[in-house]
Amino acid sequence: xxxxxxxxxxxxxxxxxxxxxxxxxxxxxxxxxxxxxxxxxxxxxxxxxxxxxxxxxxxxxxxxxxxxxxxxxxxxxxxxxxxxxxxxxxxxxxxxxxxxxx
Amino acid sequence: xxxxxxxxxxxxxxxxxxxxxxxxxxxxxxxxxxxxxxxxxxxxxxxxxxxxxxxxxxxxxxxxxxxxxxxxxxxxxxxxxxxxxxxxxxxxxxxxxxxxxxxxxxxxxxxxxxxxxxxxxxxxxxxxxxxxxxxxxxxxxxxxxxxxxxxxxxxxxxxxxxxxxxxxxxxxxxxxxxxxxxxxxxxxxxxxxxxxxxxxxxxxxxxxxxxxxxxxxxxxxxxxx
Numbered sequence: 001x002x003x004x005x006x007x008x009x010x011x012x013x014x015x016x017x018x019x020x021x022x023x024x025x026x027x028x029x030x031x032x033x034x035x036x037x038x039x040x041x042x043x044x045x046x047x048x049x050x051x052x053x054x055x056x057x058x059x060x061x062x063x064x065x066x067x068x069x070x071x072x073x074x075x076x077x078x079x080x081x082x083x084x085x086x087x088x089x090x091x092x093x094x095x096x097x098x099x100x101x102x
Numbered sequence: 103x104x105x106x107x108x109x110x111x112x113x114x115x116x117x118x119x120x121x122x123x124x125x126x127x128x129x130x131x132x133x134x135x136x137x138x139x140x141x142x143x144x145x146x147x148x149x150x151x152x153x154x155x156x157x158x159x160x161x162x163x164x165x166x167x168x169x170x171x172x173x174x175x176x177x178x179x180x181x182x183x184x185x186x187x188x189x190x191x192x193x194x195x196x197x198x199x200x201x202x203x204x205x206x207x208x209x210x211x212x213x214x215x216x217x218x219x220x221x222x223x224x225x226x227x228x229x230x231x232x233x234x235x236x237x238x239x240x241x242x243x244x245x246x247x248x249x250x251x252x253x254x255x256x257x258x259x260x261x262x263x264x265x266x267x268x269x270x271x272x273x274x275x276x277x278x279x280x281x282x283x284x285x286x287x288x289x290x291x292x293x294x295x296x297x298x299x300x301x302x303x304x305x306x307x308x309x310x311x312x313x314x315x316x317x318x319x320x321x322x323x324x325x326x327x
Binding site: 002003004005006007009010011013014015017018019020021022023024033036037038039040041042043044045046047048049050051052053054055056058059060061065066069070073074077082083084086087089090091092093094095096098099 | 108115136164166167178181200203204254255257262277287292306
């Protein structure tokens with residue numbers, strides 16, 4: 001039951017913030033500073049999420065095979081590889097490094 | 103059309119990581135029904151992963167939901183930009199809202215015209231919603247067969263997806279400074295703050311860098327006088 005409560009609260013909360021963003025009046029974005037900020041916030045969030053999911057293990061920071069995988073993804077991105085190949089590179093290299101005992 | 107190819111590429115790649123979510127969720131003790139409900143109703147990957155992780159760690163339902171909610175707050179900022187770019191009719195917004203996530207925002211915002219941005223948003227949203235939910239179901243049912251998902255490297259799919267979304271946004275020194283500061287904050291605070299909160303604090307990198315930039319520009323003007 002408590003799992004369903006968590007699911008319900010999360011679903012409602014996540015939907016409300018998605019909708020709130022769409023309903024904010026367009027006038028709020030006319031100031032250059034607000035527009036600049038709205039463009040930079042995803043940069044900050046995505047960078048932090050990438051780093052945390054690469055180095056984070058619960059609340060600890062660790063160096064494991066994921067680092068090699070994400071580095072491979074970065075190389076693929078630098079070579080302008082398509083999205084699927086970038087993700088595949090990360091998965092395959094991570095699995096490979098783990099298989100070798102990394 | 104290039105925009106449809108991009109959209110489907112993102113949709114398919116991220117949809118496949120729904121498999122990783124299904125497996126992880128089942129491994130955290132959620133039933134297949136609960137796992138599928140999350141993908142259908144929450145539909146924002148980072149929040150879903152955060153929620154099942156917190157529940158598996160024994161967190162209370164509301165604490166777990168709070169962490170997932172904090173991660174989902176960023177979608178409001180995507181919505182802020184998308185509503186201007188797509189200029190959707192008010193009646194459509196409650197339906198479009200569920201698709202306002204990292205990937206649809208990244209594809210739509212990268213388009214040169216409103217028409218291609220709308221096509222990109224719908225094509226990414228639809229392909230991702232269908233595949234994410236199908237692969238979640240497969241993952242939840244197949245969890246026992248596959249065993250240890252980490253051995254398959256599936257835990258690297260998430261950060262690779264985020265990195266691929268981030269890379270095209272790093273256009274100037276300002277973006278790179280924001281990203282760099284956000285990484286330092288996100289990693290530095292991870293051990294000391296509750297799950298989900300460090301990411302929100304890392305978002306402060308954006309106003310901080312903008313403020314520092316404004317100050318520097320102000321100083322440069324004074325120097326010329």
